[in-house]
Amino acid sequence: MMKKILILGVSIIGSLLLGAVGPQQYQFSQMRINGTARDRIICDLNGDKKLDILMIYTRASEENKSHLAVFLQGSAFAFSPEPSFETLLPSDIRSFDCGNVADIPGDELVVFRDTGVYYFDKSDGKLGKPVPLISSPTIFRWAEYRNPQRQHFLVDFDRDGIPEILAPEISGPSIYKKSAENTYALLQKVKLNAQLSYKIGSWGDITHTDDINQFLRFRSYMKRTSATYTVPDLFAEDFNGDKKPDLIGILGNDLWVFCQDDAGKFGDKPCLHWEKSVLTSEEKKLGFMGEMLTFVDLNGDGLADIIKVKFGSIEQRVNIKYMIYYQRPGLSFPDVQDQTISSEGFRADFGAYDMNGDGRRDIVVPSFHFAPAQAFKMLTDNSVKVQFKIYLMQSSGRFAQDPGNQFAKPDKRIQLNYRINVLGIIMDPEAMIRGDFNPLVYFGADVNGDGFPDLVADNGADTLNIYFGNKNVDFDMMDASKKQSIGLESSFVFDFADMNGDKKVDLVTYYESEERVKEKRKAMEEARKAQSGQAGAGGVSEEEEMKKIAQAKEETRIKVIIWK
Amino acid sequence: MSIESSQEKRAVFSEFRGFSLRRFFVLIRFELYKMLNYWVIRGGYIAMVGIALIAAYLSYHIEQAARLTSGSGYAFAISLLLRGIDIGCPIMFLMVCMIFSTEMTWGTLKNILSRPVSRIEMMLAKYITSWIMIAIAIGIFLVVGLSMGWHYYGLGDLTEDGYLLFPKSVMFKHMAIALVLVMVPFITISSLAIMMSSLSSTMGGAMILGIIAYFFFDLVGVIPTNLGFHIGSQFIPFSLFGFPILRFVPLEFLGNSLPAGMAIQTWWVPDIQKMIIVCGIYFLVFFVSSLIIVKRRDFTL
Numbered sequence: 001m002m003k004k005i006l007i008l009g010v011s012i013i014g015s016l017l018l019g020a021v022g023p024q025q026y027q028f029s030q031m032r033i034n035g036t037a038r039d040r041i042i043c044d045l046n047g048d049k050k051l052d053i054l055m056i057y058t059r060a061s062e063e064n065k066s067h068l069a070v071f072l073q074g075s076a077f078a079f080s081p082e083p084s085f086e087t088l089l090p091s092d093i094r095s096f097d098c099g100n101v102a103d104i105p106g107d108e109l110v111v112f113r114d115t116g117v118y119y120f121d122k123s124d125g126k127l128g129k130p131v132p133l134i135s136s137p138t139i140f141r142w143a144e145y146r147n148p149q150r151q152h153f154l155v156d157f158d159r160d161g162i163p164e165i166l167a168p169e170i171s172g173p174s175i176y177k178k179s180a181e182n183t184y185a186l187l188q189k190v191k192l193n194a195q196l197s198y199k200i201g202s203w204g205d206i207t208h209t210d211d212i213n214q215f216l217r218f219r220s221y222m223k224r225t226s227a228t229y230t231v232p233d234l235f236a237e238d239f240n241g242d243k244k245p246d247l248i249g250i251l252g253n254d255l256w257v258f259c260q261d262d263a264g265k266f267g268d269k270p271c272l273h274w275e276k277s278v279l280t281s282e283e284k285k286l287g288f289m290g291e292m293l294t295f296v297d298l299n300g301d302g303l304a305d306i307i308k309v310k311f312g313s314i315e316q317r318v319n320i321k322y323m324i325y326y327q328r329p330g331l332s333f334p335d336v337q338d339q340t341i342s343s344e345g346f347r348a349d350f351g352a353y354d355m356n357g358d359g360r361r362d363i364v365v366p367s368f369h370f371a372p373a374q375a376f377k378m379l380t381d382n383s384v385k386v387q388f389k390i391y392l393m394q395s396s397g398r399f400a401q402d403p404g405n406q407f408a409k410p411d412k413r414i415q416l417n418y419r420i421n422v423l424g425i426i427m428d429p430e431a432m433i434r435g436d437f438n439p440l441v442y443f444g445a446d447v448n449g450d451g452f453p454d455l456v457a458d459n460g461a462d463t464l465n466i467y468f469g470n471k472n473v474d475f476d477m478m479d480a481s482k483k484q485s486i487g488l489e490s491s492f493v494f495d496f497a498d499m500n501g502d503k504k505v506d507l508v509t510y511y512e513s514e515e516r517v518k519e520k521r522k523a524m525e526e527a528r529k530a531q532s533g534q535a536g537a538g539g540v541s542e543e544e545e546m547k548k549i550a551q552a553k554e555e556t557r558i559k560v561i562i563w564k
Numbered sequence: 565m566s567i568e569s570s571q572e573k574r575a576v577f578s579e580f581r582g583f584s585l586r587r588f589f590v591l592i593r594f595e596l597y598k599m600l601n602y603w604v605i606r607g608g609y610i611a612m613v614g615i616a617l618i619a620a621y622l623s624y625h626i627e628q629a630a631r632l633t634s635g636s637g638y639a640f641a642i643s644l645l646l647r648g649i650d651i652g653c654p655i656m657f658l659m660v661c662m663i664f665s666t667e668m669t670w671g672t673l674k675n676i677l678s679r680p681v682s683r684i685e686m687m688l689a690k691y692i693t694s695w696i697m698i699a700i701a702i703g704i705f706l707v708v709g710l711s712m713g714w715h716y717y718g719l720g721d722l723t724e725d726g727y728l729l730f731p732k733s734v735m736f737k738h739m740a741i742a743l744v745l746v747m748v749p750f751i752t753i754s755s756l757a758i759m760m761s762s763l764s765s766t767m768g769g770a771m772i773l774g775i776i777a778y779f780f781f782d783l784v785g786v787i788p789t790n791l792g793f794h795i796g797s798q799f800i801p802f803s804l805f806g807f808p809i810l811r812f813v814p815l816e817f818l819g820n821s822l823p824a825g826m827a828i829q830t831w832w833v834p835d836i837q838k839m840i841i842v843c844g845i846y847f848l849v850f851f852v853s854s855l856i857i858v859k860r861r862d863f864t865l
Contacts, residue, residue: 314631387824402726405726415820
């Protein structure tokens, strides 16, 4: 009897232990395309309730041609290594999005072209011809060739499952709605003008101009006009707490809210125009200072709160301040911020996730202490330590803050070590120049579906670490046995999405292949030699060398981790 | 010299049969007295005080001009200590090189060896003298760093945005631990200096040989960690062999933790473990080599 109890006890303890430290199982897929990835979108193209990957890419050998590779998710949450099908895209596609705009299963690839908005027919199981949805010239007409880019222009304002099309225009965005006749018609033009800046005459730079006339003095002429217009960022989210998505525009220090009425329309005037600059006149003169704004419902009252971000200060260049203005009923905001979060670093981004499952959003801000110790750390270990401060929203609807103190108090701190390939940066600074240095560190993905967002962090040395979230929001950082590590090539480009609809957030990463990076370096080295005269008169031109570099083993790899 | 005093000395040296702790301390005292009274060594320490003061002044004003400030007296002191042990290390190395080579240059080695002092005892005394000399140098950087940190930013409890991060007792406790750990790579560096100087017959030769070896290992340490070789499945970076650079590890661990608001749960972290293991292996190699060289070398010529 005693023996049986002992065995039972041991097995229960064993299963509990195994349950606590058992790794999260996943399906891994690796795919490739023979080209350079430009942009991508993840959506359910074939209507099987599983997400597929659509990748726009180019080939260096074919200028001004954009290809689309589609990877359909197969059985057992796996992708085949090669694309399910590929197609050459029309050259006037400017931007794209995915949504269910036609009466066929799954989402359609919808594109903005010069002449209107189109979707790709899927009648033969692949992408067929573009079918017009809106036939009126778009804002992109007369523009030069550019690779198609992702733009979230499909928005379901009325929550009927059929997205509306939000078309940017100089005089304000137009909203097109699908009618009973299955055609898209203009619902409304929202009066939110683009900001226009212009210049009369050329730029005056003698080395980069095609305009000899600007230097001539023997006659007068009407100078050329250069103009740039900027349509504000557009958001479709509930701002005023009536559960209906409103149209919000943000540009510079301005925020406009066009509230959706019961008829699904937006007023002629914004229901809120909020404009505020937090920089003093003295601060505006300093080059490294700036301000930005965004909004999010932090305290879970249904009303969006405004966060004004100020970076830099007169005393400290690396100071970032997040000024929070909580919304009061009646779309009103205080003149002075309710709370301020202060941090150090050059990165002004932050995360707002419900990290402890209390229905309120918490804030995580990166903090990088600029100490010589960091420089020595890079020298001795080729790594940097980045800290994150976590502010948990209290039940009072405010972050913790001591009376008399002007700043909110951080509740948790987390530090990550990120390895930096110093040699790689020296040899291939292209990524840094492009601004692609965006290491994979994400707090908002719940990979095990327990309701607490997990911390997914690449260590910069081809290992992906998953620190599982919990009620305490400490991610069990001190207990190495609770961390899951996966060997995965470090990536700067990635997507998180629930690929199989099981409420667990999966990961897709994109890379240039290692072989391509090596070949590019080799080709660059050869180009350098050629430019320094070693190739002699019979050598290849700089243009040909650049082409060679671009074509060197051109390949993009995609890796997918789907949690089971 | 009077008969009484020579008898007294004989009595002292009569103890030098077998190991005597008292005699050993006497040897260390003699070594310290000799070195600290040597004008070159004094000049070295004065140079370190000067370097630390100039570095503190420049650092503060560069921080203010760049608007990238340390933010606390502790961060400033740690930063100055890091710079001090970075720039001051070659000076300390040369000073340690002199501990043995001066005996050769001044011809006093023969006098010592003619006494009933074993060569191993003599070497052990020189090792401990070198550690004390290094501790004095690090002490200079610490005193200047803390003084200037206190002057510029203050040295009370560490706060951030008006919130207490760590009381000053915690700050000083961890600074003390860091400085004890800093001694580990410096003990290895001093063993390299003594080993190299034991190979030479002149002070100049010892310094040239020593500084070549020092910069060799120092440069190996800055090879990017992604360059190395494989032993089976294990990747060994070349930089692992550059032990002098490990002198930064304890202070950078400290500097990246407390001033950034992160509590130190334990000092027994992989970086410190690696530093102790690598420095320990190198120390044994240099220490044993120096003992063998001195034991076997004929100093009568």
